[in-house]
């Protein structure tokens with residue numbers, strides 16, 4: 063397992079420390095702090111009934127922010143339902159992420175210059191799709207990569223193997239990023255596979271597999287940066303298994319982790335926290351301070367409040383909107399229903 067920063071925030075082996083400039087390091091921290099504030103806010107908004115579907119991210123910030131930060135704007139992200147931070151940091155406006163959570167169609171109207179898809183709910187479908195997107199880049203000789211994210215549970219799904227296999231055969235510029243957060247809802251990793259690791263599964267597809275400390279933002283950043291270089295050099299895809307933990311429930315829709323996880327496990331993982339670790343490292347280099355962090359928290363709170371206001375101001379979704387967006391031409395039966403709804407909506 064690659065680890066560059068120890069849980070105490072020390073560089074374990076100076077030879078492994080990549081050349082990352084100070085501005086990039088600070089930006090990594092800023093985004094992680096911001097994302098944790100947003101996660102807390104999203105959880106309370108959900109509890110107040112002001113947000114819809116939400117899958118908490120705390121604990122996984124190093125995976126999400128470290129990986130997205132190693133990409134170029136032209137690279138393409140195919141997220142799963144938990145990977146909202148990556149697509150927002152890649153350019154999707156926050157208010158649209160909130161609208162997506164509420165099931166509003168405008169949440170999924172991705173701006174032209176933002177290279178992301180909306181989150182995949184069907185477990186592992188994004189793996190074959192990412193393979194296809196990467197194949198497209200290869201055929202068009204475009205210098206960009208596709209990255210997709212999946213959980214440990216998703217690696218048991220057929221699409222996972224199919225996508226990896228095809229990606230290996232055609233050496234497509236793809237990165238498959240597994241956030242192994244130890245649980246698939248309540249199913250522990252020990253019940254997920256008898257394989258030694260998820261990274262080992264790369265071997266069967268003939269692609270590179272690496273296991274990294276997913277609580278270490280620098281290890282994540284550097285691994286994705288390298289995987290991207292390899293992909294662009296035509297050396298094929300990489301499967302990255304990042305060992306991490308989600309502190310919260312699976313989603314806000316009624317999961318109670320205390321029914322399947324012991325408090326000791328939670329405590330153990332909190333000691334590896336990605337923010338605590340990275341903060342200690344940056345402070346030791348005089349690159350971070352409480353004042354700076356407070357400023358980020360303040361900015362995050364203000365921008366989140368603005369984004370919610372903007373989401374609230376969006377016109378309510380109508381049934382006829384959905385039909386208009388989905389169908390270029392309406393069948394006679396659909397037209398009849400459409401007219402009926404149009405009448406109701408005008409009242």
Ligand SMILES: Cc1ncc(C[n+]2csc(CCOP(=O)(O)OP(=O)(O)O)c2C)c(N)n1
Nearest residue numbers: 144183184185213214215216243245246247
């Ligand atoms: C094909 C399919 N089967 C089942 C589900 C229901 N489901 C939603 S999330 C989930 C668990 C996924 O766990 P994991 O892949 O470890 O990801 P995590 O949520 O922990 O990030 C399941 C079974 C689904 N969405 N799609």
